[in-house]
Amino acid sequence: MLHTTGPAVPDGGMLQTFNVTMWPLRVPAFVILAGAFSSGGRLESGYVRGLVGRIIVPATMCWVLLSTEKVLLGMEFTFHLSRWPWTLWFLMALLWWRLLLPLITELRYPLLCTTGLALVAGYFGEIGDNYAGARTLMYLPLFYLGWRLGQGTLFASWFTSRRTLPLAWAGLICGLGGAFLVWRPWPHSAVLYEDVPLPIELAWVPRFFILAASAALVLCLLRVTPNRRIPYLTTMGAAGFTICLLHPFFVRPFLVLGYADRVDTRLEQAVMFLGAVALAVVLGSPLVRRLARPLTRPPIDRFLLKPKPKPEPKGPASVAQSPRELVG
Structure with a gap:
């Protein structure tokens, strides 16, 4: 919805207001949830195979298809190794986050270190958008926070106590209202401090505030989310993941062919918004998910990776693992 309406409306419009206000629950929520479903184990073969099959290959295939679509729309074919197109920056960052996570979990103060790295990174314009470096470092503490939440020990009472539910609702309402009032004058998508209207020595303050407020808002969102299945x-x-990969193929023609530029009235904006909702519903349907499985879960074991090694049988010969154990 935000990718459809964000670039299509002028500043100050109804959908622009929605876009800015909902930003804290957009990228930060995705980052924290991605961390919650990640593993902090060692970079062993199974872990690496998962990165290849669930991130690298799907993103590369989608990258080629999006570049081909650009040609069909009359645009120039581009295939840059360092810059994945449009929404795929998140998958590039997710790859780095999951590669860094086993190292981060070994630090003595991981949240402090990742937050410091996120704040310092804004001072180096050389990082930029290449390999999603700026966004990778900026959201790294949120990814680690999500991983800790996925372990089930961090903020356990927040998710179980009945007293926290009204606090979460109040936090969402006040936080989203404050996001619109406070963040609107600043470029909420900026990743470099050169865009922040503050002295250079205080340029890190808005980023720290945004990270802290986003984490708090996502915690509130997760608290009010029901535990039961919702039809x-x-x-x-x-x-x-399927919606994330497929929606650019439909949104980009809508924007490039100029249909979004014809949206003027509030009724037309509402229709466009509902159209984006309908697109998400269709792309999230079980039928589309099955049809898109070769793209979202490609069978890499058949054509790319060697067969998984068979587990060794358990027995007397496999009990001892080292000469010291044999002697013992």
Whole structure:
């Protein structure tokens, strides 16, 4: 919805207001949830195979298809190794986050270190958008926070106590209202401090505030989310990766061919918004999810990776693992 309406409306419009206000629950929520479903184990073969099959190959295939679509729309074919197109920057960052996570978990103060790295990174314009470096470092503490939440020990009472539910609702309402009032004058998508209207020595303050406020808002969102299955919404949630990969193929022609430029009245904006909702519903349907499985879960074991090694049989010969154990 935000990718459809964000670039299509002028500043100050109804949908622009929605876009800015909902930003804290856009990228930060995706980052924290991605961390919650990640593993902090060692970079062993199974872990690496998962990165290849679930991130690298799907993103590369989607990258080629999006570049081909640009040609069909009359645009120039581009295939840059360092800059994945449009929404695929998140998958590039997710690859780095998952590669860095085993190292981060070994730090003595991981949240402090990742937050410091996120704040310092804004001072180096050389990082930029290449390999999603700026966004990778900026959202790294949120990814680690999500991983800790996925372990089930961090903020456990927040998710179980009945007293926290009204606090979460109040936090969402006040936080989203404050996001619109406070963040609107600043470029909420900026990743470099050169865009922040503050002295250079204080340029890190807005980023720190945004990271802290986003984490708090996502915690509130997760608290008010029901634990039970919700008809179709739960199905759409499971299809989030499919929606993420497929929606640019439909949104980009809508923007490039100029249909979005013809949206002027509030009624037309509302129709466009509802059209984006309908697109998400269709892309999240079980049928589309099955049809898109070769793209979202490619069978890499058949054509790319060697067969998985068979587990060794358990027995007396496999009990001892080292000469010291044999002697012992």
